[in-house]
Amino acid sequence: MGLSIGCTILFSVLSGLSVYLTIPLLDTLFLEKEKPGTSSIVESSSDIAPGWITETITNIKETFENYVLSGTVSEVLFKICLLILITFFLKNVFGYLQAYFLAFVEQGVIKDLRNKAYRHLHLLPMSYFKNERTGNLISRITNDVNVVQQSVAAVFLNLIREPLTIIVFLGIALSISVKLTLFSFVVLPFSLGIIAYIGKILRKQSTILQEKMADITSVLQETISGVKIVKAFGMEAYENKKFENETTNYFRLVLRIVRIKNIASPVTEFLSVVVGVIMVYYGGQLVLEDQSLKASEFLGFLFAIFQLMPPIKELSSVNNRIQESSAAADRIFQIIDTAPVIEDLPDAKPIKDFKDKIEFKNVSFHYEDSDELVLNDVSFSANKGKIIAIVGSSGAGKSTLIDLIPRFYDPTDGMILIDGNDIKTLKLDNLRSLLGIVTQETVLFNDTIKNNIAYGQTDIPLDEIIVAAKAANAHNFITEFPRGYNTIIGERGAKLSGGQRQRISIARALFVNPPIMIFDEATSALDNESEVLVQEAIERLMKDRTTLVIAHRLSTIRNADKIIVLDKGKIVQEGKHAELVADERGIYKKLYELQFRDN
Ligand SMILES: Nc1ncnc2c1ncn2[C@@H]1O[C@H](COP(=O)(O)OP(=O)(O)OP(=O)(O)O)[C@@H](O)[C@H]1O
Numbered sequence: 001m002g003l004s005i006g007c008t009i010l011f012s013v014l015s016g017l018s019v020y021l022t023i024p025l026l027d028t029l030f031l032e033k034e035k036p037g038t039s040s041i042v043e044s045s046s047d048i049a050p051g052w053i054t055e056t057i058t059n060i061k062e063t064f065e066n067y068v069l070s071g072t073v074s075e076v077l078f079k080i081c082l083l084i085l086i087t088f089f090l091k092n093v094f095g096y097l098q099a100y101f102l103a104f105v106e107q108g109v110i111k112d113l114r115n116k117a118y119r120h121l122h123l124l125p126m127s128y129f130k131n132e133r134t135g136n137l138i139s140r141i142t143n144d145v146n147v148v149q150q151s152v153a154a155v156f157l158n159l160i161r162e163p164l165t166i167i168v169f170l171g172i173a174l175s176i177s178v179k180l181t182l183f184s185f186v187v188l189p190f191s192l193g194i195i196a197y198i199g200k201i202l203r204k205q206s207t208i209l210q211e212k213m214a215d216i217t218s219v220l221q222e223t224i225s226g227v228k229i230v231k232a233f234g235m236e237a238y239e240n241k242k243f244e245n246e247t248t249n250y251f252r253l254v255l256r257i258v259r260i261k262n263i264a265s266p267v268t269e270f271l272s273v274v275v276g277v278i279m280v281y282y283g284g285q286l287v288l289e290d291q292s293l294k295a296s297e298f299l300g301f302l303f304a305i306f307q308l309m310p311p312i313k314e315l316s317s318v319n320n321r322i323q324e325s326s327a328a329a330d331r332i333f334q335i336i337d338t339a340p341v342i343e344d345l346p347d348a349k350p351i352k353d354f355k356d357k358i359e360f361k362n363v364s365f366h367y368e369d370s371d372e373l374v375l376n377d378v379s380f381s382a383n384k385g386k387i388i389a390i391v392g393s394s395g396a397g398k399s400t401l402i403d404l405i406p407r408f409y410d411p412t413d414g415m416i417l418i419d420g421n422d423i424k425t426l427k428l429d430n431l432r433s434l435l436g437i438v439t440q441e442t443v444l445f446n447d448t449i450k451n452n453i454a455y456g457q458t459d460i461p462l463d464e465i466i467v468a469a470k471a472a473n474a475h476n477f478i479t480e481f482p483r484g485y486n487t488i489i490g491e492r493g494a495k496l497s498g499g500q501r502q503r504i505s506i507a508r509a510l511f512v513n514p515p516i517m518i519f520d521e522a523t524s525a526l527d528n529e530s531e532v533l534v535q536e537a538i539e540r541l542m543k544d545r546t547t548l549v550i551a552h553r554l555s556t557i558r559n560a561d562k563i564i565v566l567d568k569g570k571i572v573q574e575g576k577h578a579e580l581v582a583d584e585r586g587i588y589k590k591l592y593e594l595q596f597r598d599n
């Protein structure tokens with residue numbers, strides 16, 4: 001930023017100089033000799049400037065006259081030409097450098113903003129992601145950040161470069177004729193009024209525009225990830241229409257914004273030209289009739305005033321850009337300012353290993369958006385080394401129950417204890433590193449099989465990965481791929497079969513080798529052979545560990561040390577398979593007959 005400002009100052013001064021040089025050039029060309037003592041520069045600037053400035057200007061002027069304006073006319077012409085050449089060369093060098101340094105600052109700010117928003121996303125609770133559309137979040141971190149970028153440069157230009165350029169040329173104009181300069185500023189209040197008014201409207205419209213962009217991204221994101229269903233239901237035309245509706249909305253809004261935004265420049269410019277024309281007439285009079293102004297000075301004055309136009313015009317659009325950007329910035333800061341609900345307490349306790357038991361004590365839970373209890377006064381304990389199976393009909397609250405252990409959500413009532421510590425008082429990453437989690441839907445990343453199994457850990461020897469893969473019954477199918485463990489599995493593991501995906505996600509959980517395993521058994525029907533392979537993998541997964549498993553398979557249930565039967569968020573039965581099945585009127589018996597018997 002400092003370098004950019006330095007270059008900007010040099011750039012502005014050199015721009016001023018390059019315009020100023022036209023005066024002696026014109027004088028030389030038209031063979032006008034300046035009479036000593038009639039220099040209007042010193043005269044008019046002495047009206048407004050303090051003494052030392054007048055002195056400095058006189059000194060510079062004298063040096064300039066002694067070195068450049070001495071010798072024959074063609075020598076002077078040559079020296080002025082050379083000076084103009086050098087001035088323009090340096091001006092452009094500094095112009096280039098200031099643009100580069102400015103881009104450096106601008107892109108750096110954008111990078112940091114993106115990183116900050118992204119890092120913050122990871123601190124937000126699960127509920128946040130269920131309430132926001134994915135496309136909307138993506139759009140904020142991509143599109144909205146881009147819009148903010150515009151204003152980083154705009155603020156810089158607004159605050160530093162343009163005012164500086166204005167000061168330089170204004171100084172030149174004033175030094176030539178104070179009267180003419182003041183006259184040319186009549187236009188200012190009008191254009192400022194217009195600029196402020198337009199800025200206000202734009203900010204509102206820009207918020208809507210960014211929301212529309214987010215809608216487009218959302219539709220895009222949803223249909224691309226659901227492409228199979230779109231094709232299967234033949235809904236291409238329907239989705240096209242939906243998408244086109246969004247793009248049309250966006251198009252209309254952009255045009256409206258363009259209409260508003262672009263009114264500022266022409267109005268300002270027209271007003272300026274009105275003043276300019278009057279000024280040319282008035283100044284012309286001063287030169288021709290009064291002869292109080294030299295023609296070369298009047299031309300120099302006009303050059304300076306015309307150089308003032310672009311920065312003033314720029315300033316009129318800078319406000320627009322800032323308004324648009326702050327609308328976008330609001331949307332990004334909505335993410336950054338969302339407080340993480342689930343985070344470490346200031347005095348969070350570390351926990352390194354699991355010794356005794358997990359305990360649910362009168363746990364109740366409802367999701368944010370409804371008051372209906374999904375879990376109602378649930379109490380049970382899971383001792384170290386045991387397998388606890390959770391069964392119940394669909395929607396009973398099983399997945400919700402186990403989501404509370406890694407604190408994806410916090411209980412609304414009651415508490416969960418690990419070795420006697422309320423999990424809310426433990427360090428979150430300590431807690432999660434005790435848990436291996438296999439979710440109901442397998443989530444894999446678009447990377448190699450190797451990296452999916454050793455998720456997040458680099459430089460792991462292949463041997464260790466193979467051990468996990470073998471235990472998950474995945475090694476055989478992996479080695480059948482031409483690229484083996486280096487096979488890239490596509491987004492969400494799309495290039496694998498359902499059973500293969502499950503076994504990779506089991507291998508991933510096994511690889512971490514955590515003391516507690518939380519396992520939401522997938523209900524997806526597999527053929528007999530994969531079923532057996534997956535089942536074997538699950539059994540190995542549970543060996544020598546404490547396991548909480550949501551069970552859909554009879555063999556899993558038979559292995560369990562304790563079965564918890566959940567119905568509408570309440571524990572209705574608890575015990576071993578043999579005992580529960582014996583209760584003729586229990587829910588377990590029905591579930592057993594309907595769900596478990598055949599597989
Ligand atoms: N994010 C959410 N917001 C609001 N309600 C939810 C949310 N997730 C689940 N629910 C509701 O909570 C209840 C329990 O859901 P849960 O996923 O725990 O059931 P489940 O027992 O795992 O069922 P299944 O066997 O079908 O997986 C359901 O009625 C569901 O509608």
Ligand SMILES: [Mg+2]
Nearest residue numbers: 398399400440
């Ligand atoms: Mg579930």
